[in-house]
Amino acid sequence: MxxxxxxxxxxxxxxxxxxxxxxxxxxxxxxxxxxxxxxxxxxxxxxxxxxxxxxxxxxxxxxxxxxxxxxxxxxxxxxxxxxxxxxxxxxxxxxxxxxxxxxxxxxxxxxxxxxxxxxxxxxxxxxxxxxxxxxxxxxxxxxxxxxxxxxxxxxxxxxxxxxxxxxxxxxxxxxxxxxxxxxxxxxxxxxxxxxxxxxxxxxxxxxxxxxxxxxxxxxxxxxxxxxxxxxxxxxxxVHTESVLHEFSGLLRSLQGLVRQMEIAQEGIANLDKRLLQAQDDQTSQVLRLDESIGSIKQILRDGFRLSGNP
CATH class of the missing domain: 1.20.58 (Methane Monooxygenase Hydroxylase; Chain G, domain 1)
Structure with missing residues (x-):
């Protein structure tokens, strides 16, 4: 009023x-x-x-x-x-x-x-x-x-x-x-x-x-x-000026969203690398474990003078 x-x-x-x-x-x-x-x-x-x-x-x-x-x-x-x-x-x-x-x-x-x-x-x-x-x-x-x-x-x-x-x-x-x-x-x-x-x-x-x-x-x-x-x-x-102003605000919001998506994508890429590295490490550990089990079996055979294929 x-x-x-x-x-x-x-x-x-x-x-x-x-x-x-x-x-x-x-x-x-x-x-x-x-x-x-x-x-x-x-x-x-x-x-x-x-x-x-x-x-x-x-x-x-x-x-x-x-x-x-x-x-x-x-x-x-x-x-x-x-x-x-x-x-x-x-x-x-x-x-x-x-x-x-x-x-x-x-x-x-x-x-x-x-x-x-x-x-x-x-x-x-x-x-x-x-x-x-x-x-x-x-x-x-x-x-x-x-x-x-x-x-x-x-x-x-x-x-x-x-x-x-x-x-x-x-x-x-x-x-x-x-x-x-x-x-x-x-x-x-x-x-x-x-x-x-x-x-x-x-x-x-x-x-x-x-x-x-x-x-x-x-x-x-x-x-x-x-x-x-x-x-x-x-x-x-609805005036043209207000539409342009709202559109500019929308573009700024979209730019922020795109930046967040890029950061998320970079994080996912790093996560893939870590997963591959973890998989390689897991494979190496399994191979070493097999070798260790084979060595233990051989030692047991030799110790108990057992014969047969491993």
Whole structure:
């Protein structure tokens, strides 16, 4: 587990940070509720400001909801990855996917490598990594799009508000005593400020957590690729370098075995020589023994004055 150069609970920490900042934001809203009401709700001559601000807020909430869903997804993926690494470290684990749901990214990577290994297909980690990055980039595409257009919605609100202000200025020019024209100008400028303010705040909030979402995604993919490179590739793929290294070790073992056989053969050859020498010595001793027995027989005959052939 310590060999992984990743943050094991980054998605959980990001969710806690999001909840904390959201709570602070809600507290600030209630603290300045009168100011917010006067800025967005009171003395509105047209509904343009509320419509634009409501649209910006709705787009922001959609992006934020999608960000939270993605963070919870990566929280489950990080849990699965941590469990998989624990199973790798556990020598008693019979199945590496014990306690891991089968649709997790690390589970799919493991099953893919098992299938490639069984079909005798070379494993290309670069291709697997590119496929994973492409698939996960789609998950954050909606958040990325909303993050890109949020600031533009503020610009749109500013343009619409300035158009309202210009209409009021036009009425003032046509009738110098037209009070409604001045009110429309003030309303347009106020709406421009409120829409720009709303868009900037939403953009800053969502943009920060979109960046954190990318960090969580990168952290998870990095962990999966580290596990693949350090644990799964050696398990399923035989590299040329490892084959040559093992073959060199086998040659060294064979050389040692041949040397031992040569020594044994030399020992057997020496033993043959000793056996031949012992056989010659035995033959000589038998001949000498026959001669000695013949001499004894002759002495006995001579001593007892016996006759006959020996």
């Amino acid at each position: 310590n060999s992984l150069l990743i943050r094991r609970h980054q998605s959980r920490n990001t969710l806690l940070l999001l909840a904390l900042i959201a709570a602070v934001a809600v507290g600030l809203v209630f603290w300045n509720l009168d100011f917010i009401k006067s800025l967005y709700l009171r003395k509105q001559l047209t509904a343009a400001g509320m419509i634009i601000d409501g649209g910006i807020t709705l787009i922001f909430l959609i992006g934020l909801f999608r960000t939270i869903v993605s963070l919870f997804f990566y929280l489950k993926e990080e849990t699965a990855l941590n469990r998989f690494v624990l199973n790798l470290d556990d020598e008693k684990a019979e199945d590496l996917l014990t306690g891991i749901y089968r649709r997790s990214l690390i589970s799919l990577r493991y099953l893919t490598m098992v299938k490639l290994h069984e079909s005798k297909t070379p494993i290309n980690q670069g291709a697997l990594a590119s496929t994973l990055v492409a698939a996960e980039s789609i998950r954050a595409s909606l958040v990325r799009y909303i993050n890109n257009i949020l600031i533009l919605t503020g610009v749109l609100g500013t343009i619409v508000s300035l158009s309202i202000a210009l209409l009021g200025a036009s009425d003032m020019m046509e009738n110098t005593v037209n009070v409604s024209g001045m009110a429309m100008v003030i309303h347009g400028m106020s709406t421009a400020m409120s829409t720009t303010f709303t868009a900037i705040l939403c953009y800053l909030f969502l943009g920060y957590f979109y960046m954190k979402l990318n960090d969580v995604q990168t952290n998870l993919i990095s962990g999966i690729e580290q596990v693949t490179a350090t644990h799964l590739i050696p398990r399923f793929q």
